[in-house]
Amino acid sequence: xxxxxxxxxxxxxxxxxxxxxxxxxxxxxxxxxxxxxxxxxxxxxxxxxxxxxxxxxxxxxxxxxxxxxxxxxxxxxxxxxxxxxxxxxxxxxxxxxxxxxxxxxxxxxxxxxxxxxxxxxxxxxxxxxxxxxxxxxxxxxxxxxxxxxxxxxxxxxxxxxxxxxxxxxxxxxxxxxxxxxxxxxx
Amino acid sequence: xxxxxxxxxxxxxxxxxxxxxxxxxxxxxxxxxxxxxxxxxxxxxxxxxxxxxxxxxxxxxxxxxxxxxxxxxxxxxxxxxxxxxxxxxxxxxxxxxxxxxxxxxxxxxxxxxxxxxxxxxxxxxxxxxxxxxxxxxxxxxxxxxxxxxxxxxxxxxxxxxxxxxxxxxxxxxxxxxxxxxxxxxxxxxxxxxxxxxxxxxxxxxxxxxxxxxxxxxxxxxxxxxxxxxxxxxxxxxxxxxxxxxxxxxxxxxxxxxxxxxxxxxxxxxxxxxxxxxxxxxxxxxxxxxxxxxxxxxxxxxxxxxxxxxxxxxxxxxxxxxxxxxxxxxxxxxxxxxxxxxxxxxxxxxxxxxxxxxxxxxxxxxxxxxxxxxxxxxxxxxxxxxxxxxxxxxxxxxxxxxxxxxxxxxxxxxxxxxxxxxxxxxxxxxxxxxxxxxxxxxxxxxxxxxxxxxxxxxxxxxxxxxxxxxxxxxxxxxxxxxxxxxxxxxxxxxxxxxxxxxxxxxxxxxxxxxxxxxxxxxxxxxxxxxxxxxxxxxxxxxxxxxxxxxxxxxxxxxxxxxxxxxxxxxxxxxxxxxxxxxxxxxxxxxxxxxxxxxxxxxxxxxxxxxxxxxxxxxxxxxxxxxxxxxxxxxxxxxxxxxxxxxxxxxxxxxxxxxxxxxxxxxxxxxxxxxxxxxxxxxxxxxxxxxxxxxxxxxxxxxxxxxxxxxxxxxxxxxxxxxxxxxxxxxxxxxxxxxxxxxxxxxxxxxxxxxxxxxxxxxxxxxxxxx
Numbered sequence: 001x002x003x004x005x006x007x008x009x010x011x012x013x014x015x016x017x018x019x020x021x022x023x024x025x026x027x028x029x030x031x032x033x034x035x036x037x038x039x040x041x042x043x044x045x046x047x048x049x050x051x052x053x054x055x056x057x058x059x060x061x062x063x064x065x066x067x068x069x070x071x072x073x074x075x076x077x078x079x080x081x082x083x084x085x086x087x088x089x090x091x092x093x094x095x096x097x098x099x100x101x102x103x104x105x106x107x108x109x110x111x112x113x114x115x116x117x118x119x120x121x122x123x124x125x126x127x128x129x130x131x132x133x134x135x136x137x138x139x140x141x142x143x144x145x146x147x148x149x150x151x152x153x154x155x156x157x158x159x160x161x162x163x164x165x166x167x168x169x170x171x172x173x174x175x176x177x178x179x180x181x182x183x184x185x186x
Numbered sequence: 187x188x189x190x191x192x193x194x195x196x197x198x199x200x201x202x203x204x205x206x207x208x209x210x211x212x213x214x215x216x217x218x219x220x221x222x223x224x225x226x227x228x229x230x231x232x233x234x235x236x237x238x239x240x241x242x243x244x245x246x247x248x249x250x251x252x253x254x255x256x257x258x259x260x261x262x263x264x265x266x267x268x269x270x271x272x273x274x275x276x277x278x279x280x281x282x283x284x285x286x287x288x289x290x291x292x293x294x295x296x297x298x299x300x301x302x303x304x305x306x307x308x309x310x311x312x313x314x315x316x317x318x319x320x321x322x323x324x325x326x327x328x329x330x331x332x333x334x335x336x337x338x339x340x341x342x343x344x345x346x347x348x349x350x351x352x353x354x355x356x357x358x359x360x361x362x363x364x365x366x367x368x369x370x371x372x373x374x375x376x377x378x379x380x381x382x383x384x385x386x387x388x389x390x391x392x393x394x395x396x397x398x399x400x401x402x403x404x405x406x407x408x409x410x411x412x413x414x415x416x417x418x419x420x421x422x423x424x425x426x427x428x429x430x431x432x433x434x435x436x437x438x439x440x441x442x443x444x445x446x447x448x449x450x451x452x453x454x455x456x457x458x459x460x461x462x463x464x465x466x467x468x469x470x471x472x473x474x475x476x477x478x479x480x481x482x483x484x485x486x487x488x489x490x491x492x493x494x495x496x497x498x499x500x501x502x503x504x505x506x507x508x509x510x511x512x513x514x515x516x517x518x519x520x521x522x523x524x525x526x527x528x529x530x531x532x533x534x535x536x537x538x539x540x541x542x543x544x545x546x547x548x549x550x551x552x553x554x555x556x557x558x559x560x561x562x563x564x565x566x567x568x569x570x571x572x573x574x575x576x577x578x579x580x581x582x583x584x585x586x587x588x589x590x591x592x593x594x595x596x597x598x599x600x601x602x603x604x605x606x607x608x609x610x611x612x613x614x615x616x617x618x619x620x621x622x623x624x625x626x627x628x629x630x631x632x633x634x635x636x637x638x639x640x641x642x643x644x645x646x647x648x649x650x651x652x653x654x655x656x657x658x659x660x661x662x663x664x665x666x667x668x669x670x671x672x673x674x675x676x677x678x679x680x681x682x683x684x685x686x687x688x689x690x691x692x693x694x695x696x697x698x699x700x701x702x703x704x705x706x707x708x709x710x711x712x713x714x715x716x717x718x719x720x721x722x723x724x725x726x727x728x729x730x731x732x733x734x735x736x737x738x739x740x741x742x743x744x745x746x747x748x749x750x751x752x753x754x755x756x757x758x759x760x761x762x763x764x765x766x767x768x769x770x771x772x773x774x775x776x777x778x779x780x781x782x783x784x785x786x787x788x789x790x791x792x793x794x795x796x797x798x799x800x801x802x803x804x805x806x807x808x809x810x811x812x813x814x815x816x817x818x819x820x821x822x823x824x825x826x827x828x829x830x831x832x833x834x835x836x837x838x839x840x841x842x843x844x845x846x847x848x849x850x851x852x853x854x855x856x857x858x859x860x861x862x863x864x865x866x867x868x869x870x871x872x873x874x875x876x877x878x879x880x881x882x883x884x885x886x887x888x889x890x891x892x893x894x895x896x897x898x899x900x901x902x903x904x905x906x907x908x909x910x911x912x913x914x915x916x917x918x919x920x921x922x923x924x925x926x927x928x929x930x931x932x933x934x935x936x937x938x939x940x941x942x943x944x945x946x947x948x949x950x951x952x953x954x955x
Binding site: 032035039040041042047048049050052053054084088089090091092094095096098099100101102105106109110113116117167170171174175177178179182183184185 | 281282285286289301303304308312313314316317318319321361365367368369370371372374375380390391397400401404408503504507509555556557561564601658774
C-alpha cells in the first residue's frame with residue numbers, strides 16, 4: 001500500500017509542478033519577455049542594423065520600431081520592405097524556475113549519492129540488512145509488493161528504511177544485470 | 187483462467203464447496219496470483235480474459251446502487267484520465283529537458299553575467315547592443331576566457347576556451363554515467379528496443395519505475411549537453427513510458443493487468459514522440475508502426491489524445507521561444523521540380539547505405555562490449571568517448587554547437603538576412619527585393635569554406651555515432667542520424683544549386699532553371715537527407731514521412747520525402763532485414779516475436795515441442811493423486827514455468843495448465859494460513875474433492891489457479907500456423923496433443939529458438955523465458 005501512496009504523491013507533485021509552471025507562465029509577461037526584433041540589411045550606404053524594442057504585437061513593424069529612421073522620407077518604404085520584423089515572447093520565469101529546480105534535483109541526487117557511497121557504509125557496519133545477496137533465490141523475491149506488508153516496521157522511520165533497503169537491493173540487482181552480466185541494454 | 191472461474195463460481199457445487207470446510211482461504215484471492223516474475227513473458231489471452239471478467243463484474247455491480255454506478259463510470263473514464271496525466275507530465279518533462287539542455291549546452295562555452303540561468307540566446311534576447319555583423323554577441327554573455335583573462339581573441343583565449351569546453355563535457359558525462367550507475371542502471375541506452383520488447387509482452391521489473399524516470403530525465407540533460415553525438419528523442423519515449431507506468435499504478439484497472447498496462451504504454455510512447463519532434467500525428471503513427479505490438483483502435487484514439495495533450499503542454503511552456511515544439515522547425519514555400527527527384531533518390535541511397543553501415547558496425551561494437559573486457563569499464567568508456575568527441579568537435583564550428591542547432595541551420599533556407607557562413611553567397615548589387623524567392627546566386631568563399639567543414643563534420647559524425655550509441659548513458663539515435671543525413675543533403679543541395687547556376691544551358695536545367703530564378707532549395711535537400719538516413723537506420727516509412735511533414739508544415743514536400751524514405755528502406759533492406767532496434771533486440775536475446783518476419787519453413791509442431799525424442803517425459807501434475815510434497819519437489823527440481831495437469835499418468839488426458847508462480851504462491855499461502863495442509867496432503871484440481879476419512883490429512887484444492895482453457899494444437903500442425911498463433915494471440919505456451927493425449931509443450935522461447943535456428947543463428951542467444 002505504501003507503494004500506492006508513493007505513486008499518488010509523485011503524481012500530485014507532478015501536477016503541482018505543472019500548475020506552478022502555468023502560474024509562472026501566466027504572470028510572466030513582464031517587460032523582459034516580449035520583444036520586437038527588426039533586422040535591416042545594408043541599404044545603399046547605410047550599414048545593416050538590428051533594432052530590438054519592447055512593443056505590442058500590433059505595433060511590431062518597421063515603421064514603429066526603426067527609430068530614428070536612417071533614410072529620408074521618400075525612401076522609407078523601400079528601406080522598410082527590406083527589414084524583417086519578428087514579434088517574440090518568452091517566459092523568463094519559467095526558464096529561471098526550471099533551471100533552479102533542475103540544479104537542485106541534481107544537487108540533491110549528488111548529495112544522496114555521496115551519502116550512500118561514503119557515510120552509509122560507516123553507519124551500518126553491523127546491520128544485518130547489509131549482508132550482500134548471496135543466493136539468487138533470495139534476490140528473486142525482492143519484488144516490491146511481496147514483502148511490503150504492514151507488519152514490518154512500526155515507526156515511519158523504520159518503514160522508510162525498509163523501503164530504502166528494498167530499493168537498494170533492486171538497484172544492486174539491476175546493476176548486476178546491466179553492468180556485470182550484460183544481459184540487458186548492452 | 188479467471189473467466190472460466192467466473193462462470194463456474196455461481197454454480198451450486200461451487201457454492202456448496204465454498205461454504206464447506208475445505209477452502210475458505212481461497213475465496214479471497216491471495217496477493218500476487220496472476221502476476222508474473224521478472225524477465226518472464228505474459229500471456230495475453232489470460233490478461234484479456236481477466237479484464238473481460240473484471241469488466242463484467244463492474245457492469246453487473248453498477249446496477250445495484252448509485253455509488254457503484256458512479257464507480258463504474260469512473261472506471262470507464264480512467265483510461266482517458268491516465269492519458270491526460272501522461273500528456274501533462276511528459277510534456278512538462280520534455281519542456282524541462284529542452285530548457286535545461288539549452289542552458290547547459292551553452293554553459294560549456296560561457297556564462298550569462300546578468301542572470302546565470304540564461305542560455306546564450308536568452309541572455310542576448312533583450313540586448314540592444316547586438317550589431318548586424320555580430321548578431322549573437324552581447325556584453326552580458328561572456329565566454330570563459332573573456333571572463334577569466336579579459337581577452338576575447340588570440341591563441342591563449344582559444345586554448346582556454348577549448349580546454350574548458352572539454353572539461354565541462356567530461357564533467358557532464360561523468361555525472362551522467364555515475365548517476366545512472368548508482369541510482370538506476372536501467373536508465374541507460376535509448377530504451378526503444380526494451381520498450382518494444384516490453385510491449386510485446388515481456389516483464390522487466392523496474393525498467394519503467396520512478397527512479398528510472400527521474401534518473402533518465404536528469405541524466406538525459408547531462409548527456410545531451412555534454413556534446414556527445416546523441417539525441418534526446420529515443421530516451422524521451424522511454425521517459426513518456428515511465429510516466430505511463432507511473433500513472434498506471436494509480437488505477438487498479440491498469441496496475442493489476444499487464445495487458446491493459448501495455449495499451450497505456452503504447453499510447454505513452456506516442457506522447458513521447460509527439461513531444462520529441464513536435465509531431466503529434468507522427469507520434470501516434472510511430473507508436474503504431476515501430477513500437478507497439480498490440481494496438482487496438484481504442485488505443486489509437488487514446489494515443490491521439492495523449493499526443494495532443496503532450497504537444498499542447500510543451501507548446502505552452504514554449505521552450506525554444508519560437509512558439510514551436512522543436513528547434514529545427516522550418517517553413518519553405520519554394521516548389522521543387524521533377525528533375526530533383528534524382529538527387530533525392532540518390533540521397534535515399536546514401537541514407538540506406540548509412541543505415542546498413544551503422545547497424546553492422548554498431549552491432550559489432552556492442553557485441554564486443556557485451557562479450558569482451560570492454561564491457562567491464564563502462565564509466566571509463568563514457569569518459570573516453572566524451573573526451574574524443576570534445577577534442578575533435580571543438581575546432582569545427584559545425585560540430586561544436588549542439589546537434590539540434592546544426593540540423594536547424596542546415597534545414598534553413600538562406601534568406602537575405604541570414605548571417606551564417608552557409609549563406610555567404612555573392613549578392614548581385616542590383617538585387618532590390620529580398621523577398622522569399624531569392625534567385626540562385628553564386629557561392630561565396632564562406633560557402634566553400636563551409637563545404638569542407640561540413641564534409642569533415644560528416645565523417646566525424648558517422649564514425650563517432652557508431653561508438654556512442656550503446657554507451658551506458660541515455661542516448662538516442664534520431665538526432666545523430668538526422669544530422670548525418672542533413673549534412674550530406676546540404677552538401678548535395680549546394681552542389682546541385684551551383685551546378686544549376688553555372689550551367690543554365692544544360693539540357694536538364696533548361697526548362698527548369700532559367701537565369702534569375704530560384705530553383706534549388708538546399709535546405710530541402712538537407713531535410714530529405716535527414717529523412718533518408720533516419721529511415722535507413724530505423725526502417726520507418728510512414729511515420730517518418732509524417733514526422734518530417736509535421737516539421738516542415740508543407741504538403742508539397744511529401745513526394746520527395748516519400749521517395750527518399752522508400753529508397754533508403756530498399757537499399758538498407760538489401761543489406762540486412764532488421765532495423766537498429768530489432769538488431770539490438772536480437773543482440774540482447776530478448777524474447778521478441780516480430781510480427782513482420784515471415785516464417786516459411788515446413789516444420790511441424792512435433793519437431794519443436796518439448797520433450798524431444800531422447801528427453802525425459804514431460805513434467806505433469808495429475809488432477810487428484812499428487813501430494814503437496816510431490817508438487818514441491820517438482821517445483822524444486824525443475825525450472826519450468828508451468829505444468830500441464832492431466833487426468834492420470836496412464837491416460838494423459840489434458841485438464842488444464844497451471845503456472846509455476848501461482849502454484850508456488852498457493853502452496854506457500856495454504857501452508858501458512860490453512861490448517862491441516864501438510865506435506866502428505868493431496869492436491870486436487872477437480873471440481874470437488876472427495877470426502878475423505880478424518881485420518882487423512884486435509885486436502886488442498888487448487889482449481890482456482892488452474893487454467894482450464896489452455897491453447898492446444900495437434901502434433902501435425904505446421905509451425906507456420908503455430909508461429910502465427912503465438913504472434914496474433916500473444917500466447918506464452920501452447921500444449922501439443924495427439925488424439926486427446928498430451929504429448930508436449932511449445933513455449934514462446936521454443937518458437938523463438940526454432941526461428942533462430944531456421945535462420946542459421948545461434949538458438950542459445952535467446953536468453954529469457
